[in-house]
Every structure is written in structure tokens, then in C-alpha cells.
Amino acid sequence: SSSSNPHDILHSVCIRVIVLGIHSVLRAEGILHCLRHHIFAELHSLYRQLQTTSLFERGLET
Structure with missing residues (x-):
């Protein structure tokens, strides 16, 4: 049968x-x-958190 042809498989x-x-x-x-x-x-x-933290720290410094 052609269905069991290795090439076809x-x-x-x-x-x-x-x-x-x-x-x-x-x-x-x-x-x-x-x-x-x-x-x-x-x-x-995370970037936003870091920005707000640095702004907060800067605010504390002044």
C-alpha cells in the first residue's frame, strides 16, 4: 500500500x-x-518608586 511508503511517512x-x-x-x-x-x-x-523616593529624600535634605 502507498500509505506505508517510507517517503510519505x-x-x-x-x-x-x-x-x-x-x-x-x-x-x-x-x-x-x-x-x-x-x-x-x-x-x-520601580522607576517611578525610585523617582518619588529620591524626590522625597531631596525634600528631606532641604
């Missing part, structure tokens, strides 16, 4: 691997995008 396996690879990369991209968003938000709030 290899071909379908390759396609499946490629599709899974692309899918996982896209998922990783999505996760990275999400993480980046969270990290930027965290850094921004």
Missing part, C-alpha cells in the same frame, strides 16, 4: 514537526510578548 512526520515547531515558536513569542509587557510595567513602577 517521512514527509508527514516532517510536516507535523514543522507545524509543531512553528506553533511552539508562536506560543513562545506570545509568552515573551506577555512577559515583556509585565517586565516593562514592573520596571516602570
